[in-house]
Amino acid sequence: MELPKNLLPDEASPEWLNKADNAWQLTAATLVGLQSIPGLVILYGGMVKKKWAVNSAFMALYAFAAVIVCWVGWGFQMAFGDKLTDFWGKPGVALDDKFLLGQAFLGYFPNATMVLFQSVFAAITLILIAGAVLGRMNIRAWMMFVPLWLTFSYTIGVYSIWCPDGWLAKLGVIDFSGGYVIHLSSGVAGFTAAYWVGPREEKDRARFPPNNILMTLAGAGLVWMGWTGFNGGAPYAASTDASLAALNTHVCAATSLLTWITLDTFIFGKPSVIGAVQGIITGLVCITPAAGVVQCWAAILMGIISGSVPWYTMMVLHDKIKLLRHVDDTMGMFHTHAIAGSLGGILTGFFAVPKLSRLFYMVPDWDKYIGLAYGLQSGRTSAGFRQMAVQLAGVAFIVCLNIVSTSLICLFIKLIVPLRMSDEELKIGDDEIHGEQAYALWADGWRFENSKHNSVYDAEEFPSSVMEKTPRHDLQMV
Incomplete structure (x- = not known):
């Protein structure tokens, strides 16, 4: 029996191309891109004080554009290309059709699709870092920071964890869709950058009301719905595992939101809309390293934990620890991404199901990916503890990498331009920096x-x- 003409291979559709997988992967890339543009652009623009709305949105917009250009210029090959060391690839361009139209290293679609999908992941990581330094980082310093951090921090983390030749990948760390590579990295890097940049103006730090809560909710909604592509695209296939990952993502986020607002209501007497947004984010971050390798009931438990532990660190512990009080982390990236990302990685090491790991990794030694809970249940206790140790090693590596690399980058930039805005810029805001206002009559x-x-x-x-x-x-x- 002959195949329909639209399924027959030709020069534009080679035999290895799966059209459904390619279509889904391009859709997933678009959904992830929408999380940033316009998702985080309008979330940041609405969540900050009015005088910083334009600057905050611009930082996100610039980062998105700059990362994509750097990614095709050298970033993709450093993250996924030929081995330079156990934690870094060789720089190289991803621009010619011979490379871009060839089959990707994973999946049944071309390199062009893989480059695009990974570019929007890289872009959102830099935009998340911006959340920690809004309201005072010199825009010229930020414009230098983006390509430097992408090159000397992000690509190292990606190669180590996601590239098949990376040292943590070979150890068997589970990071389904970026709990380590994106969220833990951005949380630690953002907190570190906030330390070096310094705090906002005292008046801004004392009172920093959102200028448009409804716009903040719209941005948060785009981020939440876009996460279908964020986690659903991780298997690189329109598969059953992609469906499970998408469902687990929304279940965990919803549970985390409900947990956060419940705590707000019982402790402070009122449910907070901004608190609900924080709960959404922590749930999404926590489930990301586990999305397609855990049961749906585990996603609910992870949602309860991600809605309560970061709530406690942000609302209670923050004021009791000197370092957290000292560093001006504008959007609380340390709590919503560093803490939630660490929790997600550790809980993945506990709840990962061997069968689901097999569906995701599709490698001969898939049985090494086993959560501690299933290791204890099946008598493979040592394998379960080993997985937990590998997950903790991943946390330690990403934390150390980003503290060191971000500090060195900030100190280097400081030799060229100030990291912090001038006193006049801090006082006036958008009108002084950009000559524009968000809601100018x-x-x-x-x-x-x-x-x-x-x-x-x-x-x-x-x-x-x-x-x-x-x-x-x-x-x-x-």
Whole structure:
């Protein structure tokens, strides 16, 4: 029996190409990209004080663009290419059709799809780091930080854990979709960068209300729904394991949200919308290293833990530990990503199911991926404890890597430009840094309307004499 014409191989669809897998992987990449643009752009823009909305959104937008260019220029090959050391690949471009149209190292789709999928993962990691330094990092320093950190930190973590030749990959660490590579890395790197950049202006740090909670919720919703691609794309196939990963992701996030707002209600008397957002994020982060290798009931337990432990570290422990009080981590990335990511990695080592690990890894030695709970149940206790030890080694490596690399990068940048904004920029915010305001009415100032970046109103149509003679409340009606 002959195949339908649309399934017959040709030059554009070689025999190794699985069209369904390729379509899903491109869809997953788009969903992950939407988590950043516009997801985190509008989440950051709504969650910060009004005077920092533009700057916060711009930091995310710039990072997304810069990472993609660096990724095809050298980053992808350093993360997944030919071996340079046990923790790093050789730099190389991913630009020519001979490479991009060839089969990816995993999956039945071309390298172009893999490069795209991994580029949006890299981009969101840098954007998450930005969350720790919003409201005071010099924009020029940030523009230098992004390519440097991608090159000298992110690619090392990826190669070590996700590349088949990486040393932690060979040990058998389980990181289904980036609990270590993305979330633990961004949480530790963000906290470290916040230490070197220094705190916000004292007035901002004392009171930093979100300027638009509904916009924050919209951003959080895009991040949550986009996680279907984040974790569902990790198997590199439109498979049963991808379906399980997507379901576990939403179950854990929902449970974490409910746990967080329950604690808020019982302890503080009111459920907090911002608290609900934090609960969503910690649940998503926690399930990420485990999404497709644990049972759905385990995802519920992980949601309870991810909604309570980071809640405790953020709402209670934070004020009791001097270092946490001293470092100005604007969005609490240490709690929502470093703590939640560590929890996820450790709980993966406890709950990972051998059968599900086989479905995900599809390698001859799949039986080494066994959670401690199943090791104790099946009499393979030593294998279970070994997996826990490997998971803890992964946590230790990522923490040390990001403290050292982020510190060295910040100190290097400091030799060239200040890490922190000037006092005037800290006081004024967006208008001083970008010449733009997030919610600027015409009445908000002649200086803003004459910015070269804002030409909505013609100076001849609204001359300065009009500005001087028109009452402020009338200007809002013009």
